[in-house]
Amino acid sequence: MxxxxxxxxxxxxxxxxxxxxxxxxxxxxxxxxDTPNKDGQVKxxxxxxxxxxxxxxxxxxxxxxxxxxxxxxxxxxxxxxxxxxxxxxxxxxxxxxxxxxxxxxxxxxxxxxxxxxxxxxxxxxxxxxxxxxxxxxxxxxxxxxxxxxxxxxxxxxxxxxxxxxxxxxxxxxxxxxxxxxxxxxxxxxxxxxxxxxxxxxxxxxxxxxxxxxxxxxxxxxxxxxxxxxxxxxxxxxxxxxxxxxxxxxxxxxxxxxxxxxxxxxxxxxxxxxxxxxxxxxxxxIQTYPTCSPVTGVLSYVADTRFDGAVLVNKEGNRFVEELDRRDVISKAILSQTDGMGYLIWDTTVKNKSHMDNYMKEFDQLVKQGTLIKADTIEEAAKFFDINVDQLKETIAKYNEYATNGKDEDFNRRGEIIGLTEAPYYIQKVVPSVHHTxxxxxxxxxxxxxxxxxxxxxxxxxxxxxxxxxxxxxxxxxxxxxxxxxxxxxxxxxxxx
Ligand SMILES: Cc1cc2nc3c(=O)[nH]c(=O)nc-3n(C[C@H](O)[C@H](O)[C@H](O)COP(=O)(O)OP(=O)(O)OC[C@H]3O[C@@H](n4cnc5c(N)ncnc54)[C@H](O)[C@@H]3O)c2cc1C
Missing domain, CATH: 3.50.50.60 (FAD/NAD(P)-binding domain)
Known part of the structure; x- marks a missing residue:
């Protein structure tokens, strides 16, 4: 605004x-x-x-x-x-x-x-x-x-x-x-x-x-x-x-x-x-993978993806490399349950990102019910009906990759940051048409x-x-x- x-x-x-x-x-x-002509002549x-x-x-x-x-x-x-x-x-x-x-x-x-x-x-x-x-x-x-x-x-x-x-x-x-x-x-x-x-x-x-x-x-x-x-x-x-x-x-x-x-x-x-x-x-035609499922508007809050957020599905599993091309991620999201993806990040990632620049959007997403901030991963996952046990297992494994410096599932490029610091955030995202x-x-x-x-x-x-x-x-x-x-x-x- x-x-x-x-x-x-x-x-x-x-x-x-x-x-x-x-x-x-x-x-x-x-x-x-010419001055506009009241007789209908074209200016x-x-x-x-x-x-x-x-x-x-x-x-x-x-x-x-x-x-x-x-x-x-x-x-x-x-x-x-x-x-x-x-x-x-x-x-x-x-x-x-x-x-x-x-x-x-x-x-x-x-x-x-x-x-x-x-x-x-x-x-x-x-x-x-x-x-x-x-x-x-x-x-x-x-x-x-x-x-x-x-x-x-x-x-x-x-x-x-x-x-x-x-x-x-x-x-x-x-x-x-x-x-x-x-x-x-x-x-x-x-x-x-x-x-x-x-x-x-x-x-x-x-x-x-x-x-x-x-x-x-x-x-x-x-x-x-x-x-x-x-x-x-x-x-x-x-x-x-x-x-x-x-x-x-x-x-x-x-x-x-x-x-x-x-x-x-x-x-x-x-x-x-x-x-x-x-x-x-x-x-x-290009879709942008992380947009609001309510309005289709591109989410800048979801740019936490570039700074370490992890993308999971309703079953609590990762399914794509988070820094892959937009078309690859978009297609991958659409083929998940309900055609939705869920981005999860913690306070370390939040601090590294520029999320604070987009707090107006953040509040709107919370109101829409497409973003939750919670003290535990369980609480956040339950809000979206995500499989809690599987999500915890996925994050535990991802945190090991962060310690070892290698993502053995999707070979995520760039720095891998463990998600360990509460509060946690989960955001529901869908692809929207973005660029022609x-x-x-x-x-x-x-x-x-x-x-x-x-x-x-x-x-x-x-x-x-x-x-x-x-x-x-x-x-x-x-x-x-x-x-x-x-x-x-x-x-x-x-x-x-
Ligand atoms: C939400 C969002 C985020 C994006 N973020 C990035 C980013 O960070 N980096 C990046 O590289 N790209 C980004 N893009 C893509 C990028 O913004 C656009 O591709 C780019 O701005 C297009 O610029 P343009 O000048 O060609 O067109 P526009 O900026 O769209 O301007 C075209 C103008 O022409 C006007 N117009 C259309 N038809 C007529 C007509 N008949 N007569 C008179 N006027 C007309 C339109 O109203 C409009 O004002 C983003 C796009 C969106 C939607």
Whole structure:
């Protein structure tokens, strides 16, 4: 809630500043806006670049476009900026960073690239992954130096599938740190952001070059945003569109809830497809393994998994390596009794984790009846009707593995921490649809490619709306890296 309060203050500031300058007209040097016509005439505004989507990719792109001296407008269909980036953990991977250096972690661009390719079952476009890996460090430095994002200086996360800890952790452990700072930068640069303005169609001239966007504002007025140089599509994924999920992979039907914000409905994919854009990997839909069984919302409390929590089933047995890939853990959970998993941790793990950052969520989970804190393992297990004797045996065995430093059942990577210090916690978790790996096919310059294999003139895309970067499975922390790296590249390319 604290995050949302902060972001709403920033949003309010943006709204006020836009109205003070006539809804941002001052900002587009080339802007040539007509006054809204009461006779029903369509209003037209002219910019160098139109960015569709005010999430992390769109805002990064807009900042770089404006920084290069061109005029730009951001269209956002929701009443707030941020998209999934806002509600994300905001953690992003980069090798060879100053934080890894401080922590003495050896890593390399090559290793990061290898992990990413392997994590996506070697189905990703290697050229795009190379660009991601080569530019990850400069992306995080850009966020730190140009956008003023604060990162924890003495901590890195190691998401599943990564061979070393390499995910930088923004202050507060939330994408709010990213979006509030990107939003502030956008405001300082006088970049107009049109909220509640939904892009409905990407326009082209007679030669087929993209030259604008037709959008509709909250009052139903149509507006044409002309783009002299091009359009950047940054509309995010389609995790919230049940229809698209079912169209591209019937497995992800009503049985799954979603971690995504309601605006993630694949609009950019549909609009670009109308211009002949090629799609790639649309069937690759990722679930996040540890979400609320009541709301489907991703649980940050359950990130204790990365710091030592153990995953068991109703029978009190472990059934998967806790740091395996998301798809592996998700499938494993779904095949347990009731399709549920139970994470158990103790006070040592709690203290090592960042659980205290998420106490609002913690209280909600307790209210939902999906989390229990108890003085003994028995008490916690009974709350969920978990087989107490078997669970105690499982934990006793796991504690021996912790003493010997080797998990003989699932070969858990990283440090193994014995669960011995009361109070104990058990949380009930299910997988939810989380990320859509497929989308618009782009090249290394973020140009959208058509079905004939050629770039569509004037059309660029960045972020979750694109496909090909994560193969069949995105590794944790790679989406935020992706949106900043390719958002910035799209900005550079559209101005070429
Ligand atoms: C709960 C959660 C936690 C996550 N945590 C992490 C993490 O820690 N690290 C990581 O790497 N990844 C994480 N991810 C994934 C990551 O957040 C997303 O993949 C990424 O933020 C997508 O950024 P984007 O800019 O492409 O899209 P978004 O941030 O979703 O922005 C797209 C924007 O476009 C707008 N839009 C859509 N259609 C239109 C239209 N027609 N007209 C105008 N506007 C439109 C949307 O409303 C939205 O604001 C998480 C995702 C979720 C849901």
């Amino acid at each position: 604290k995050s949302f309060k902060r972001i709403s203050i920033i949003l309010l500031a943006i709204v006020l500043s836009l109205s003070a300058v006539g809804c941002g007209q001052k900002n587009g040097e080339n802007a040539d806006a 037209e505004e002219v910019y160098d670049v139109v960015v569709i989507g005010g999430g992390g990719a769109g805002l990064s792109a807009a900042i770089e476009v404006k920084g290069a001296g061109a005029s730009v407008v951001v269209l956002e269909k929701m009443a707030f900026i941020g998209g999934n980036t806002l509600i994300s953990g905001g953690e992003l991977n980069a090798p060879e960073t100053w934080i890894q250096e401080k922590l003495g972690i050896e890593d390399s661009i090559e290793q990061y690239k290898e992990d990413t390719l392997k994590g996506g079952d070697n189905q990703a476009d290697e050229k795009l992954v190379t660009v991601l890996a080569n530019n990850a460090r400069s992306a995080i430095e850009w966020l730190r130096d140009e956008v003023n994002v604060s990162f924890k200086e003495d901590y890195l996360m190691q998401f599943g599938g990564h061979s070393v800890p390499r995910a930088a952790y923004p202050e507060g452990g939330s994408g709010d740190e990213l979006i509030s700072k990107l939003g502030t930068k956008v405001e300082e640069m006088d970049i107009p952001v049109r909220k509640q303005t939904k892009a409905e169609e990407i326009l082209t001239d007679e030669s087929g070059k993209v030259n604008g966007v037709r959008a509709v504002d909250k009052d139903g007025n149509e507006i044409i945003f002309k783009a002299n140089k091009g359009v950047i599509v940054a509309t995010g994924g389609f995790g919230s569109s049940l229809e698209m999920r079912k169209k591209y992979n019937p497995e992800y039907d009503e049985r799954y809830m979603s971690t995504d914000q309601p605006g993630s409905t694949g609009d950019g994919i549909v609009m670009a497809e109308e211009l002949g854009a090629a799609l790639i990997g649309m069937e690759n 790996m497929g989308g618009l096919k782009i090249d290394t310059e973020a140009r959208v490619i058509n079905n004939e294999g050629n770039p569509i003139p004037g059309l660029f895309a960045a972020g979750e709306v694109t496909g090909g970067i994560h193969g069949t499975n995105r590794l944790g922390g790679n989406a935020i890296t992706d949106i900043v790296v390719f958002g910035r590249i799209a900005a550079e390319s559209v101005l070429k």
